[in-house]
Amino acid sequence: MxxxxxxxxxxxxxxxxxxxxxxxxxxxxxxxxxxxxxxxxxxxxxxxxxxxxxxxxxxxxxxxxxxxxxxxxxxxxxxxxxxxxxxxxxxxxxxxxxxxxxxxxxxxxxxxxxxxxxxxxxxxxxxxxxxxxxxxxxxxxxxxxxxxxxxxxxxxxxxxxxxxxxxxxxxxxxxxxxxGNGHYVMEIQGKAAHSGIEPEKGRSAIQELALKIVKLHALNDYEHGISVNVGMIEGGDAVNTISAHAIGHIDVRVSTLEQIEELEHKIEEVCSTSDVIGTKIDLSGDISRPxxxxxxxxxxxxxxxxxxxxxxxxxxxxxxxxxxxxxxxxxxxxxxxxxxxxxxxxxxxxxxxxxxxxxxxxxxxxxxxxxxxxxxxxxxxxxxxxxxxx
Structure with a gap:
């Protein structure tokens, strides 16, 4: 032909x-x-x-x-x-x-x-x-x-x-x-409150998420091929409401097999305790591709x-x-x-x-x-x- x-x-x-x-x-x-x-x-x-x-x-x-x-x-x-x-x-x-x-x-x-x-x-x-x-x-x-x-x-x-x-x-x-790469989902539960009338009763899930993003991005080590990026976030119901719920989606990249366990441990450690008292964190996911x-x-x-x-x-x-x-x-x-x-x-x-x-x-x-x-x-x-x- x-x-x-x-x-x-x-x-x-x-x-x-x-x-x-x-x-x-x-x-x-x-x-x-x-x-x-x-x-x-x-x-x-x-x-x-x-x-x-x-x-x-x-x-x-x-x-x-x-x-x-x-x-x-x-x-x-x-x-x-x-x-x-x-x-x-x-x-x-x-x-x-x-x-x-x-x-x-x-x-x-x-x-x-x-x-x-x-x-x-x-x-x-x-x-x-x-x-x-x-x-x-x-x-x-x-x-x-x-x-x-x-x-x-x-x-x-x-x-x-x-x-x-x-x-x-x-x-x-x-x-x-x-x-290698992986994907984590960080889901945060807070407590809703009116931001004008009684903000002190709220526990902001968005604030907790923001603080965690800073810590997670600090794990980046570009020189050695490690990157951590919270590339998508969700949260909040109204601008005048302390947010009760927030989600962060985390993309992770590694260059060696040895980096996988160490980085997984660091991410889990960051998410193990709350910075905003009264919020709770649920972390799921892993580094799925070596x-x-x-x-x-x-x-x-x-x-x-x-x-x-x-x-x-x-x-x-x-x-x-x-x-x-x-x-x-x-x-x-x-x-x-x-x-x-x-x-x-x-x-x-x-x-x-x-x-x-x-x-x-x-x-x-x-x-x-x-x-x-x-x-x-x-x-x-x-x-x-x-x-x-x-």
């Missing part, structure tokens, strides 16, 4: 995915997206196990029936950060060499790239197609609360390499290092990716980022992991989110060739429909 026709075919599937709302809390939308994707994997010969969820969208575990212990785990997520109805307000569009729409780069273009990389392997009758296990989860954008266990359980079943389909950075770099640390195994895997890229005319660089992803789970298990293997784009989680269209075929070819290399099923079949992009 002509390369341009293949690109248009991929863009048509991408349009369908982008125009299907699949926010993390939109179970109906995510399950609808999963039903769009399932036939593509079935056509490739895979068996699909649906992990039913009550609150979140269902997760899919996809594997070829001919291989009981695949060597490669590929993880991609179906959820986005956008509210239901966003797709109808900002549907898929193409302007020049860029495509736009909610979730277009994070990470619906990656879902398309994954499908077509596997199609390429099937077209070449390459046995590497059988040596991958795929997890499509529905809650990555909110920390993978229900899919983490599934990812870790499947990763422990003889997996040698983990490939994570987050988008490549704007400059095309892959990700070999991430900070850091992805670039060790010798990850460096060695990245060198293989670079070699494959060089062979097909792509210069591959790597970077580290403070954002979290499911790569942290596989890396923490000691499995060589590479992240950012999706197409190139930027401005994720915003109205300006975009995909660089030329990278769609480019990164699909990279993924296809990488799977072949890692499974020792490399060949130079002329049947590949993904031509060199150089």
């Amino acid at each position: 002509d390369v341009r026709k293949k690109e248009l075919e991929m863009l048509r599937l991408l349009e369908r995915l982008v125009n299907t709302d699949s926010g993390s809390y939109d179970k109906v939308g995510i399950d609808q997206l999963a039903n769009i994707l399932k036939p593509y994997f079935t056509e490739l010969g895979y068996s699909i196990e649906t992990k039913e969820q009550d609150v979140y969208g269902n997760h899919l575990v996809i594997q070829h029936p001919k291989v009981s212990d695949p060597e490669i785990l590929i993880v991609a997520h179906m959820d986005t950060v956008f509210e239901k109805g966003t797709a109808s307000l900002r549907p898929f569009s193409v302007k020049g060499s860029k495509a736009f729409g909610p979730g277009v780069i994070d990470m619906k273009a990656s879902l398309v790239s994954l499908i077509y990389a596997l199609k390429d392997l099937k077209n070449q009758r390459n046995k590497a197609l059988q040596h991958v296990k795929i997890i499509l989860n529905s809650d990555e954008e909110i920390g993978s609360p229900s899919s983490r266990r599934i990812i870790e359980e499947e990763a422990k079943k003889g997996i040698r390499y983990a490939l994570i389909m987050e988008p490549a950075r704007k400059d095309g770099s892959l990700v070999t290092e991430r900070r 850091p992805m640390i670039k060790n010798q195994q990850i460096s060695a895997l990245f060198e293989i990716v670079q070699q494959v890229g060089k062979e097909i005319g792509i210069e591959i660089k790597d970077t580290k980022t403070g954002g979290g992803s499911d790569a942290s789970f596989t890396a923490a298990l000691g499995i060589p992991t590479i992240d950012g293997l999706g197409p190139v784009g930027g401005n994720a989680h915003s109205e300006k989110e975009y995909l660089d269209i030329p990278s769609l075929l480019e990164r699909t070819r990279l993924l296809s060739k990488l799977i072949m290399r890692l499974t020792n099923e490399e060949n130079q079949s002329a049947n590949s429909f993904i031509a060199k992009t150089s």
